[in-house]
Amino acid sequence: MNRLADVTSPYLLQHADNPVDWWPWTPEAFEEARRRGVPVLLSVGYSACHWCHVMAHESFEDQDTADYLNEHFVSVKVDREERPDVDAVYMEAVQAATGQGGWPMTVFLTPEAEPFYFGTYFPPEPRHGMPSFRQVLQGVQQAWETRRDEVTEVAGKIVRDLAQREFEHGGAGAPGGEELGQALLALTREYDPQRGGFGGAPKFPPSMVIEFLLRHHARTGSEGALQMARDTCERMARGGLYDQLGGGFARYSVDRDWVVPHFEKMLYDNALLCRVYAHLWRATGSEQARRIALETADFMVRELRTEQGGFASALDADSDDGTGRHVEGAYYVWTPEQLREVLGAEDAELAAQYFGVTEEGTFEEGASVLQLPLSEGVHDAARVDGIRRRLLQARAERPAPGRDDKVVAAWNGLAVAALAETGAYFDRPDLVEAALGAADLLVRLHMDEHAGLARTSRNGRAGANAGVLEDYADVAEGFLALASVTCEGVWLDFAGLLLDHVLTRFTDPDTGALHDTAVDAEQLIRRPQDPTDNAAPSGWTAAAGALLGYAAHTGSAPHRTAAERALGVVTALGPRVPRFIGWGLAVAEALLDGPREVAVVGPSLTDERTRTLHRTALLATAPGAVVACGTPGGDEFPLLADRPLVDGGATAYVCRDFTCDAPTTDPERLRAALGG
Known part of the structure; x- marks a missing residue:
């Protein structure tokens, strides 16, 4: 066992018995490189990464390759999901140098952590114009031995160039309707x-973009925006991207038609898409959207929830195909013969037609990814449901993909928001309870009022890595959603504690720009800062959304001002690259709409009319609306102050900037006031 034996990351633990003498990312690793006078190999990946596993098997498990690495390098292995700051800084260098990026990321550094040679996956033998990994190692080692001054000069220039990269902040302020x-x-x-x-x-x-389209439709009535959102959601739900048997989404489609996915299932994708489909149902009443939201929520609870109540990061793309081979997609794909073995000839023929399974296959080796190419309702629903159950039961007997069971704070925050809202919309208190369980774990294990937020935990043990901006922002977003759904103001208080850290430790006091790491975090070669979305909302715009929601709940001018200043970057980037700043556009829609503040008061929270008004408020399509609920005089939510009952019954107040319309006791009037 090497130095990775005691870490919490499942990805690093997969390399703990490699013959490579791995180090985790620590100051001691770089001290060792300085002591020995050798460069550092930085290898970055994550547990569900297919090509990370391939390169590990081909190179890092090979004794000769390991011997060469151990002699000439200090090798550092990083889980990008535990250290997104390290990943971001060096990925920026890789993309600047090569024009592309990806994982595994392979970077060679000086002992001062300055990068000088870059790549991603390298094969064990020269292939398709790529050198072998061994050739790369030999070339780097020779350059280090014979041209070290040149190497260090190049490394220094790269670091200086990175330091000069700054994102436009958009000094004109938050975007308006024109932008x-x-x-x-x-x-x-x-x-x-x-x-x-x-x-x-x-x-x-495009989860964040769809949220923008739905909010834009709600604010402006744009049918084009709604059509793009609705049609994209339908195509994704019918394609191979969606698990037609067990629910949940794969990470992406390798083709334009959503047929063949990259089979890893990530918590953040499923949390975001669960919420997207729930919001689409809220806007349209689509039965398909309802089904997908609930099936995705059930998938997360069934397959990703940990014993401690949090949610695991991912399921691998690869699994044993039953012959001892570790193959991508083996758990999910079907051949006609496999259908016949499980279902018999007659039902297999129907299943093949219904799910698009062909003799030629849509994937590899004659296998097909299940889709829904036909319109729902064409076949006998009960018969199809029976077929689906039998196939799911048979699939459960296959070797399952591995699970990365570390709990990432940010992604659990997204899951809390999705499960809380989905449970409330569809009268599923078990989903709200699952959201509460994850939120409780985040408070108990990840949060410290003074030290801040831990990025990860595993098996009830908090990791050593500090939370980054997206952790604070997404967990605050989850807590705000939970506060509105449960009527428990303590979640608003917890969100406020996290957002205080955002204001004091992540925000530039001069410009209002946000950094991905805290001012007191470990100093890397550059302080990472990126306002654009990746597969999940950027920390920058997620923080703007949480700050705006908290300000709407509390009337806090500093939080609203911080949100408005942060949205300046959306003014700069939104009209030019909207696909990459979708969450920022969605937050800007909320700002333009108010956002509206809804206070529901009743004689008790179990009172039927109070529950009806509360549910009506939660189903509002007004962008970013916040909901507080309680009894008159309750002090859990600032919005409840001085909100009496009307004629002794449950009453709703709709406000903007704490200026309110006339109160109403009528759910239909409340719905009309909120665009429901």
């Missing part, structure tokens, strides 16, 4: 009207 309209127009130009989604292959689920 959001320009963003919608730009999205329309990139939209794929035949297949849904944006751009070509590979095609990622």
Whole structure:
């Protein structure tokens, strides 16, 4: 066992018995490189990464390769999900140098952590114009021995160039209706009207953009925005991206038609898409959206919830195919013969037609990814449900993909928001309870009022890595959603504690720009800062949304001002690259709409009319609306102050900037006031 034996990351633990003498990312690793006078190999990946496993098997498990590495390098292994700051800084260097990036990320550093040679996956033998990993190692080692001054000079220049990169902040302030309209127009130009989604292959689920489209429709009535959101959601739900048997979404589609996914299932994708489909149902009443939201929520609870109540990070793409081979997608794909073995000839024929399973296959080796190419309702629903149950039961007997069971704070915050809202919309108190369990774990294990938020935990043990901006922002977002759903003001208080850290430790006091790491965090070669979305909302715009929601609840001017200043970057980037700042556009829609503040008061929270008004408020489509509920005189929510009952019965107040319309006891009037 090498130095990774005692870490909490499942990805690093997968390398603990490699012959490579791995170090975790620590100051001691770089001290060792200085002592020996050798460069550092930095290898970054994550547990569900297919090519990370391939390179590990080909190179890091090979004794000769390991011997060469151990002699000439100090090797450092990083889980990008535990250290997104390290990943971001060096990925920026890789992309600047090579024009592309990805994982595994392979970077060679000086003992001062300055990068000088870059790549991603390297094969064990020269292939497709790529050198072998061994050739790369030998070339780097020779350059280090014979041209070290040149190497260190190049490394220093790279670091200086990175230090000069700054994102436009957009000094004009938060975007208005004109900028959001320009963003919608730009999205329309990139939209794929035949297949849904944006751009070509590979095609990622555009969760944050869909949230913007739904909010834009709610605010402006734009049917084009709603059509793009609705059609994209339908195509994703019918394609192989969605698990037609067990629910839940894969990470992305390798083709434009959503047929063949990259089979890893990530918590953040499923949390975001669960919420997207719930919001689509809220806007349209779509039965398909309702089904997908609930099935995705059930998938998260069934397959990702940990014993401690949190949610695991991911399920691997690869699994044993039953012959001892570790194969991508083996758990999920089917051949006609496999259908016949489980279902018999007659039902297998129906299943093949219904799920798009062909003799040629849509994936590899004649296997097909299950889809729903036919319109729902064409076949006998009870018969199809029986077929689905039998296939799911048979699939459960296959070797399952591995699970990365570390709990990432940010992604659990997204899950809390999704499960709380989905449970409330569809009268599923078990989902709200699951959200409460994860939130409780975050408070008990991850949060410290003074030290801040831990990025990860595993098996009830908090990791050593500090939370980054997205952790504070997404957990605060989850707590705010939970406060509105449960009527428990303590979640608003916890959100406020996290947002205090955002204001004091992550925000530039001069410009209002946000950094991904705290001012007192470990100093890397550059302090990472990126306002654009990746597969999940950027920490920058997620923080703006949480700050705005908290300000709407409390009337806090500093929090609202911070949100408005942070949204300046959306003014700069929204009209030009809307696909990559979708959550910022969604937050800007909330700002333009108010957001509206709803206070529901009743004689008790179990009173039927109070519950009806509360549910009506939660189902409002007004962008970013916040909901407080309680009894008159309750002090858990500032919005409840001085809100009496009308004629002794449950009453709702709708306000903007704490200026309120006339109170109402009528759910229909409340619905009309909130765009429901």
